[in-house]
Amino acid sequence: MGGIETDTIMGIGMILAFGAGALSFLSPCVLPIFPAYLSYITGISVKELQGNHDVKIRSKLLSHSAFFLLGVSLIFISLGIGASYLGQLIQSLLAGNTGLLIQRLAGVFILFMGLFVGGWLNIPALMKEKRFQSSKSPVGYMGTFFVGMGFAAGWTPCIGPIFGSILFLAASNPAQGTTYTVMYVLGFALPFLLLTFFLGSTRWITRHSQVIMKTGSIIMMIMGIVLFTGQMPRITEFLLQLVEDTWFEKLG
Numbered sequence: 001m002g003g004i005e006t007d008t009i010m011g012i013g014m015i016l017a018f019g020a021g022a023l024s025f026l027s028p029c030v031l032p033i034f035p036a037y038l039s040y041i042t043g044i045s046v047k048e049l050q051g052n053h054d055v056k057i058r059s060k061l062l063s064h065s066a067f068f069l070l071g072v073s074l075i076f077i078s079l080g081i082g083a084s085y086l087g088q089l090i091q092s093l094l095a096g097n098t099g100l101l102i103q104r105l106a107g108v109f110i111l112f113m114g115l116f117v118g119g120w121l122n123i124p125a126l127m128k129e130k131r132f133q134s135s136k137s138p139v140g141y142m143g144t145f146f147v148g149m150g151f152a153a154g155w156t157p158c159i160g161p162i163f164g165s166i167l168f169l170a171a172s173n174p175a176q177g178t179t180y181t182v183m184y185v186l187g188f189a190l191p192f193l194l195l196t197f198f199l200g201s202t203r204w205i206t207r208h209s210q211v212i213m214k215t216g217s218i219i220m221m222i223m224g225i226v227l228f229t230g231q232m233p234r235i236t237e238f239l240l241q242l243v244e245d246t247w248f249e250k251l252g
Contacts, residue, residue: 010176016223017166017180021187023216024159027117037151038196041068041144049199058197065196067141069189071148076163076188080170080181087171100230106168107228111221113161118217165220172227 024030035049041064044057087102115121166184170177225231 010179013169013173013176013180014183016219017169017183018187019216019219020162020166021184021189022191023117023187023212024162024184025188025191026212027159027162028210028213029159034192034195035199037068038065038199041065041147061196061199062193064141064144065193067144068148068151069185069192071145071150072152072188073148073185075149075152076185077178077181079163079167080184081178083167083170083181084174084177087177088174090171091174103172103230104228106165106172107224107226109168109224110165110227111224113165114217114220114224116161116217117220118214120217162216162220165224169227 025034038049038061039045042060044060048057049061090102112121163184166180170180173180
């Protein structure tokens, strides 16, 4: 059962990391400027982007988006690997139950970041953006790739706290840290590509982005409390028991 519980805990962490990535993209810091970013990396005006797209334009949008996301992924995953190694190093250098200590620190951090993302806590230092700015459009796909790297390296008011929580989660569980980061990247990339294909849906989601962020921030706070109190194994055990009971009822 221990192996099954470990797999379940990992599965919950992966789902949460994927959701955190999606939340980062759907945040008010990213989604409203999404068409402008597409316009910048492709050279197609925002007005043209909002119109009907033929196969050629759609293909250009998706291919540039893919290179943009490769740049984003390189930065995010590199940071995730670094956080995992740092967490592993701390646990190997310090004697005692350091894994639990890092987990509790991660819980506190995620709880505070949830309060910040939801708008219930104001941290001025996190409101500053550090992002590469250029008045010129990138040249070709390599230019788009480097714009993606610059975007990921920027500390925006929404992405920074959410991704910072994933890095803390990676440090608290070094064995799965890279996996969590990859799931975060997938969570960010999938809605990015979907909305690139269905660009007209952006307006509807933008209108509801505040509700999405509030819901996501509440989930972050719950996760922070669960990590701090060390209740994840009990929750996993409850979920396993629930699945087993449901399965046996169906067999019976």
